Amino acid sequence: MPEPARFNVLLAGYGTVGRSLHRALETQREHLATAHGLDVRITGIARSDRVATDPDGLPLKDDGSVRWQRGGLLDEIWEAEADVFVEATPTDLEDGQPGLGHVRTAFHNELPVVLANKGPVVVAYDELVQRAQTAGVPLRFEATVAGCVPSLNAARYSFAGDTIHKVEGILNGTTNFILTRMAEEGSDLDQALREAQALGYAETDPTADIEGLDAASKVVILGNALLGLDLTMDTVEVQGITQVTRQAVELADDHGFRVKLVAEASRDGTARVGPRLVPRGSTLDVPGALNAVRFTTQLAGTVTHTGAGAGGNATAAALLSDIVDVARVTGVADR
């Protein structure tokens, strides 16, 4: 077997997602070499207050940490030798920063971009597609929607010759966990939310989840990328789950339905998030914190994908698929 080709990653952000990607590159080292002829290494990491670079690849220490070389400026990271930039800093849905600035710099440097951070594509989809084109490099963001559940790549590859008319989904694991507990345990919303927080499914401030904003941001991405719409957070009709009562859930159950927070976008321009009755046992009736994405297409009819929508490994899986895709498209990995 020929020597695998080096493929260097610059990473911004080193929280759960960044660390999971770093670990996944170790566990998948052999797979990446044999399946794709790739030797993927992280040659630079930037956090808000620290950077680390190593042209031979930054090793994971035994405790899973990185040897930070200096308190430094993010700017220095761009000097590292790299083939792709992975943006995994915290999401901001208002101005997309700091991720948006990082992505602009990456394109300025003609680096392909892979996003875990939704902010940049939610706030500036058209601009970033344009910048990627100008730079002549790919932009990928599978990890921003439904974690490892194939959504954007599925459309790119599995439905390549088909026309997607509508995308619906259970795109927020926190609210799905809450609604599942309300249906299965007869909890009320507050109880279920506290349980979700105790189990780590919900943030201390759960507003973005239960108000439907997180799901709406994913509708913006799916609508723009798969349906050619021109959505922003302001053009999505959003209702969260705060008005969903235990009684409503029970009544739905009596009639064979589940209450689910369904996010949807159609080619006709419809884009909304809100509680909907879903027939029990139907493909959108996924339990717990699972996500689901349902495509309605011209030829294939209805196809649904379900799986873990969040978590470090699930997100790392999506990032790795994008990294391999970038390596293929740029001619480094085998086709």
Place this chain on the structure above:
Amino acid sequence: MPEPARFNVLLAGYGTVGRSLHRALETQREHLATAHGLDVRITGIARSDRVATDPDGLPLKDDGSVRWQRGGLLDEIWEAEADVFVEATPTDLEDGQPGLGHVRTAFHNELPVVLANKGPVVVAYDELVQRAQTAGVPLRFEATVAGCVPSLNAARYSFAGDTIHKVEGILNGTTNFILTRMAEEGSDLDQALREAQALGYAETDPTADIEGLDAASKVVILGNALLGLDLTMDTVEVQGITQVTRQAVELADDHGFRVKLVAEASRDGTARVGPRLVPRGSTLDVPGALNAVRFTTQLAGTVTHTGAGAGGNATAAALLSDIVDVARVTGVADR
């Protein structure tokens, strides 16, 4: 917009699948041009007793038929100008013919190959992968497993950096329809089978379906292509649904289960098809004639895809995704 690039298809077989592909190329003409910069035309069709060729693309007549130009030899078809060969003749699981011979000829002519016909990859997977490599052209066969439900392309692209440990699925729509009717209507096997035949879900001779052989052939393909196994029809442990009684289905139902014909292959070498109890409402509990494919991977955990496993349009959707992929890989379509 630049002129779309011509991409010519040679097609063997003109039954439901071949005709559906021909129609789909008409309905998707604009999509293929705008999304992929492609102008896909069928320049040659071969049936067992007729051929038709047209260097400008064979038009569909108003009644959906083709103007057969001559009673002729299959051999003549290879003289047509083509960029990809699509094999859609009837499946033979014993010797793979006539498809296997066609595919060998295509590779001999250095033509990329897209299969709707399972026979060749079930009978001669290693040989065909080898021939494709020697010819330096791609081999794709998404349509052979679960119709338009992403299975092989999903693995190639969506789980590219991940390691698939196990694949399970509901891969035969006929038996799923029968088992669903037995569970929902309390029918016995014979009643449900007659109903399936009346509705066109089952063949007049349903042996390959109800004995589990069709599902087994798909396990061979998934196991070899996704798990690196070396399976043949003889090494898959197969049990069909002929022994599944109405009483067994009812008993399962009383305990919250469905009886499903589950096909599975694992990286450890396990490969089998047989009736299994599946928790009601779980991701493999798909109703009617639907198919499901469930991947268990190193990073993503469990991801399930469900949708139509058969039918002309569903198969055409899968063929088109492969045709576009071939055009990308060979540098004709935009990436």
